[in-house]
Amino acid sequence: MNQLMDMLADRKDEMIAIRRHLHQNPELSFQEKKTAAYIINFYQGKDVEIETNVGNGYGVIVTIKGGKPGKTVALRADFDALPITEETDLPFQSKNEGVMHACGHDAHTAYLLILADCLIQLKDQLHGTIKIIHQHAEETPPGGAKDIVEEGHLNDVDAIFGIHVLPLAPAGTVGYCSGDTFSGRSYFNLKIQARGGHGSSPHKANDAIVAGAHFVTTVQTIVSRRLNPFDTGVVTIGSFDGKGTSNVIKDSVEIDGDIRYFSDQTEAVINKELHRIVNGIEVMFGVNCELKYDVGYPPLYNDPELTAFVANTLAKVKDKDIKKVTEFPKMTPSEDFAYYLEKVPGSFFFIGCTPKGVDEPYFNHHPKFDIDEDAMLVAAKSVGYVVLHYLNGKEG
Structure with missing residues (x-):
């Protein structure tokens, strides 16, 4: 344990250098060819098994077999970026116009590469097996996790752990949440086809905007009148494409939610009621509707026992870099790590990353996001403590 922590501390600058390289060279989901090649090259010549093109994209899985028998644990970090134009003034800004590591996946990959390399060097002392999952395409459904699970890569895994950097607390803070942690996400596209016409003769037309506006208002009653008040649900209309001119009745509109x-x-x-409202819009306004509804990611549920293990383990370590271990509230972002947790028990916890001297940091997915x-x-130390305690059979 002490040996691993010393090794990680000695390689902090290397983590930073890797993160900055990845930050300068971001790639979108399902397009991460160069990032995957960088990760694969990092492991070349090391005493591990390397699987490439895992899942439905550029996933990489590295298996570290310990010198002693034991359980199998998986660690995951994602490595895709977002279609965002960076607005920071960092000297290592993105070189790819319109693409940015605005969620911290560059940091996730950097810490896990170094942690994995240190564990490889200590493999003869390890009890059990560690699977390092470098996952592509977390940001864009169907994501990379679902296919990795369906291909059977977790069939021999006893537990899985992952982290996410969040600017909810300063560096040194580790947050955990038991049970419901992140929400599930679905999304829809609705096209309403009516009959356009002249603004002076509405009786000769059929206004798609009126039908669409009625849909936008009515769909909010799903949450207010169809859900149990103790259940959490949100329906957001993010786009209403009905731009035209003032004296023309719109022929069609398109709505995204x-x-x-x-x-x-x-x-x-919500799914059932949304479809029922769309059917009612067709009847009420005499329009034709085309609704596409896709389930994105399921809710992320952290195993209570393993989450308590994480919290208790990290609360007991005496490490100058881990200054606070605290409970975080459940949140409404979504994460395809949820697919792993549907397959095997595990815990997805959080690493504070608020930049020094910043009172109101930009949150993940903002063009000025930084850590x-x-x-x-x-992150490296926290996950290192957790995985070694778990494989050594120590209680948190």
Whole structure:
């Protein structure tokens, strides 16, 4: 344990250098060819098994077989970026116009590469096996996790752990949440086809905007009148494409929406009611509707026992870099790590990364998002403590 922590501390600068390289060279989901090649090259010549093109994209899985028998644990970090134009003034800004590591996946990959390399060097002392999952395409459904699970890569795994950097606390803070942690997400596209006409003769037309506006208002009653008040559900209309001119009645409109929920039962209710409202819009306004509804990611549920293990383990370590271990509230972003947790028990926890001297940091997915790079060493040490305690059979 002490040997691993010393090795990680000695390689902090290397984590930062890797993160900055990845930050300068971001790639979108399902297009991460060069990033995957960088990861694969990092492991070349090391005493591990390397699987490439895992899942439905550029996933990489590295298997570290310990010198002693034991359980199998998986660690995951994602490596895709977002279609965002960077607005920071960092000297290592993105070189790819319109693409940015605005969610911290560059930091996730950097910490896990160094942690994995240190564990490889200590493999003869390890009890059990560690699977390092470098996952592509977390940001874009169907994501990379679902296919990795369906291909059977977790069939021999006893537990899985992952982290996400969040600017909810300064570096040195580790957050955990038991049970419901992140919401599930679905999304829809609705096209309403009516009959256009002249603004002076509405009786000769059939206004798609009126039908669409009625849909936007009515769909909010799903949450207010169809869900149990104790269930969490959100329906957001993110786009209403009905631009035209003032004296022309629109022939058609297109609406995009986002849905959040913490249970499959809640999703089923929203799904059913959304379709029923669309059918009613067709009848009420005499329009034709085309609705495309896709389930994105399921709710992320952290195993309570393993989450308590994580929290207790990290609360007991005496490490100058891990300054606070605290409970975080459940949140409504979505994460395809949820697919792993549907397959095997595990815990997805959080690393504070608020930049030093910043009172109101930009949150993940903002074009000015940045991190305190000290958070990467905190991540590496935290996951290192958790995995070694787990494989050694120590209670948290």
